[in-house]
Amino acid sequence: MQSVMPTAREYNFDGLVGPSHNYAGLSFGNVASFNNVKSVSNPKQAALQGLAKMRALAARGFAQAVMPPQARPNFALLRSIGFGGSDADVIAKAFRDAPAILASAYSAAPMWSANAATVSPSADTADGRTHFTVANLNSKLHRSYEHQQTARTLRALFSDERYFAVHDALPGTPAFGDEGAANHTRLGNAHGAAGVEMFVYGRVEFNPDAPAPKRFPARQTLEASQAVARLHGLDPARTVFVAQDPAVIDLGVFHNDVIAVGNGNVLFYHEQAFYDEANTLAALRYSMAGVGAALLPVRVARSDVPMADAVASYLFNSQLLTKPDGRMALVVPQECRENAAVARYLDELAGSGGPIDELLSFDLRQSMRNGGGPACLRLRVVLTDAEAAAMHQQVIMTEPLYEKLVAWVLRHYRDALAPADLVDPQLAIEVETALDELTKILGLSCLYPFQSGDNAAPNS
Numbered sequence: 001m002q003s004v005m006p007t008a009r010e011y012n013f014d015g016l017v018g019p020s021h022n023y024a025g026l027s028f029g030n031v032a033s034f035n036n037v038k039s040v041s042n043p044k045q046a047a048l049q050g051l052a053k054m055r056a057l058a059a060r061g062f063a064q065a066v067m068p069p070q071a072r073p074n075f076a077l078l079r080s081i082g083f084g085g086s087d088a089d090v091i092a093k094a095f096r097d098a099p100a101i102l103a104s105a106y107s108a109a110p111m112w113s114a115n116a117a118t119v120s121p122s123a124d125t126a127d128g129r130t131h132f133t134v135a136n137l138n139s140k141l142h143r144s145y146e147h148q149q150t151a152r153t154l155r156a157l158f159s160d161e162r163y164f165a166v167h168d169a170l171p172g173t174p175a176f177g178d179e180g181a182a183n184h185t186r187l188g189n190a191h192g193a194a195g196v197e198m199f200v201y202g203r204v205e206f207n208p209d210a211p212a213p214k215r216f217p218a219r220q221t222l223e224a225s226q227a228v229a230r231l232h233g234l235d236p237a238r239t240v241f242v243a244q245d246p247a248v249i250d251l252g253v254f255h256n257d258v259i260a261v262g263n264g265n266v267l268f269y270h271e272q273a274f275y276d277e278a279n280t281l282a283a284l285r286y287s288m289a290g291v292g293a294a295l296l297p298v299r300v301a302r303s304d305v306p307m308a309d310a311v312a313s314y315l316f317n318s319q320l321l322t323k324p325d326g327r328m329a330l331v332v333p334q335e336c337r338e339n340a341a342v343a344r345y346l347d348e349l350a351g352s353g354g355p356i357d358e359l360l361s362f363d364l365r366q367s368m369r370n371g372g373g374p375a376c377l378r379l380r381v382v383l384t385d386a387e388a389a390a391m392h393q394q395v396i397m398t399e400p401l402y403e404k405l406v407a408w409v410l411r412h413y414r415d416a417l418a419p420a421d422l423v424d425p426q427l428a429i430e431v432e433t434a435l436d437e438l439t440k441i442l443g444l445s446c447l448y449p450f451q452s453g454d455n456a457a458p459n460s
């Protein structure tokens, strides 16, 4: 007997780049972040590049929404470590004594919304609700405090508890290092059907013999992934935990979404993505058979794309999107067209008669220089029609919203931000003014603690 499956669509929630986007080199292990340290950023261009991608994908009929940026600088963080006085005093003292920490408090990293949370659609969970676990991002100071505002934002967007459950971040300790959807892939048939959830980890806290990188940190632990699966009420038969190859973490693959992407029954991945490729595929095949799906691996050999090219071009940090005709489009950063090996590979892929028959390339240079490609910039949320109707509607990308957001960016954003500009107290005022206005555009009152006069709250 065939059960009736609700129609569901994958919404991509792109992080809107905030007005303080800058290059502070805060992410050891992320090659682009390190290489561009202390260069001058262009927040206006960064935001416009991100919006152009959202607009183009929405215009193509993909379900697209926007995640607002976070308030910056994080005065509560700065005050909690001994910088006191007026806001301007706090900024001046932090800039003088601890410029890297001021930069951390100013980071626009929430733009990479793939790291905001792990999301399990209602078709996979025990209670039939969509579950979100906010990522603690505790591997890096500048990302470790994002979770407080992320929880607040997700609860504002998905407030109807009949449909949605938003879990707070896991305890912020190394055993539970959690980077959200960047290390999570869902495979199956249709979006609305039960699927297999694959969690990829880089380290096991309580097994000193487990593979682990030597040079760069592994940000995701097995223990964290298991906790998320438990919180979401996932069926163990449809949940697969997989070790990332630690050797590639040491080459700059700091998240699994830098080396693999899945959609539907397709897993597009580099042969060095997993510690044990054969067993990973076998486990996925076995689990997927349980939901009547057959894995379709699209494996990229190192002879076609060496790891250095994969990391430099961000080929795998692409979005793999199902088109109305059931074929798939790969959304890649422009750098993929500029890398000879990758460009050659992609042309062959699109013409190969396989599931991916279209390439869409975007200029996301501002984000890329911080190690964030198309996939980093979006959080995937599969929603049934009823769930989509229950979420906050004013964040869904439409042409009028796009136009309003572009005008807002042009009004408020700077086109150059150098490390020394972070000492300018005016920047903090500009950011607050911009975000206050944004909440009106998006119909999200009291999204930020500063809007309730609470700049001292830990999540301010």
Ligand SMILES: N=C(N)NCCC[C@H](NC(=O)CCC(=O)O)C(=O)O
Binding pocket: 022, 023, 024, 025, 026, 027, 030, 033, 034, 107, 109, 112, 114, 115, 143, 182, 255, 257, 258, 370, 371, 372, 373, 375, 376, 377
């Ligand atoms: N792969 C995914 N899903 N996300 C990419 C996140 C990039 C981010 N970069 C930064 O945080 C750079 C900050 C700086 O250097 O200023 C990070 O390393 O966490």
